[in-house]
Amino acid sequence: MDKGLIILIEDEYQMRRFLRITLQGHGYKVFEATTGQNGLTEVATRNPDVVLLDLGLPDIDGLEVTKRLREWTQLPIIIISARDQEDDKIKTLDAGADDYLTKPFGAGELMARIRVAMRHSSKQNSMIEESVFSISNLKVDLAKRQVFLNNKEVHLTPIEYKLFTVLIKHAGKVITHNMLMKEVWGASYVNQTHYLRIYMAQLRHKLEADPARPCFFINEPGIGYRFKIDID
Ligand code: CA
Numbered sequence: 589m590d591k592g593l594i595i596l597i598e599d600e601y602q603m604r605r606f607l608r609i610t611l612q613g614h615g616y617k618v619f620e621a622t623t624g625q626n627g628l629t630e631v632a633t634r635n636p637d638v639v640l641l642d643l644g645l646p647d648i649d650g651l652e653v654t655k656r657l658r659e660w661t662q663l664p665i666i667i668i669s670a671r672d673q674e675d676d677k678i679k680t681l682d683a684g685a686d687d688y689l690t691k692p693f694g695a696g697e698l699m700a701r702i703r704v705a706m707r708h709s710s711k712q713n714s715m716i717e718e719s720v721f722s723i724s725n726l727k728v729d730l731a732k733r734q735v736f737l738n739n740k741e742v743h744l745t746p747i748e749y750k751l752f753t754v755l756i757k758h759a760g761k762v763i764t765h766n767m768l769m770k771e772v773w774g775a776s777y778v779n780q781t782h783y784l785r786i787y788m789a790q791l792r793h794k795l796e797a798d799p800a801r802p803c804f805f806i807n808e809p810g811i812g813y814r815f816k817i818d819i820d
Pocket residue numbers: 598599600642643644645
C-alpha cells in the first residue's frame with residue numbers, strides 16, 4: 589500500500605519518530621530531513637506529495653523554507669510547530685503554507701489534515717483542466733462567470749464573484765485577511781477588513797443553505813477564511 593510520499597523536515601528526534609511511525613502505519617512513504625537546507629534538497633530530488641515542516645530548525649527557519657519552496661512548487665506544505673502565536677500562523681500562511689498544526693497534536697488530526705492536503709492537490713489539478721468547479725449543490729462555470737446553487741443561477745456582484753473565485757482557487761486552504769483584501773480590492777485596502785466581513789456575509793446569504801451556520805465559507809478567527817471542500 590503506497591498512498592503517497594511525504595518529506596518530513598523536523599530536527600527533533602522524538603517528534604520525527606512519532607511522525608514516521610504514524611505516517612508509515614497509514615501507508616505513506618516517508619523521507620526525513622533534520623535541517624532546512626537538507627529538506628529543500630529532499631523536496632527537490634524526491635518529488636513528494638506533501639511536505640511536513642517544522643518552523644524551528646537549526647539552520648534556516650521553516651518560514652524561509654516555505655518561501656523558497658513557493659518560488660518553484662505548489663505542492664502542499666503543512667506546518668507543524670510548537671509556536672501557537674497568531675502572528676507565526678499568519679506569516680507562514682501568507683508565505684504559502686497550506687495548513688498549520690500546533691504541537692502537540694494527535695495522530696488522528698494529523699492524518700485528517702494530510703488527507704485534505706492530498707485531496708486538495710488533486711482537486712486543484714482537475715480544476716485547471718476543466719473550467720467548471722462544483723462541490724455539493726454549488727457549481728461555478730469559471731469561463732462563463734456563472735454561479736449555480738441547486739441548478740439555479742445566482743447573481744453575484746463583481747466583488748462577490750471575485751471574492752468567491754479567490755476562495756475556490758485556494759479551496760481547502762486558509763487564506764489570510766491580508767491576502768484576500770489584496771487579491772480582491774488591491775494592496776491599498778489591506779486594512780479595510782470590514783469590507784471582507786460585509787461581502788462574506790453577502791456570499792453566505794446567497795450561497796449557504798443556512799448563512800448562520802456556513803458549510804462552505806468558514807471563518808478562521810483572527811486569521812482569515814477558508815472555502816471548505818471536505819464536506820461530509
Ligand atoms: Ca524544531
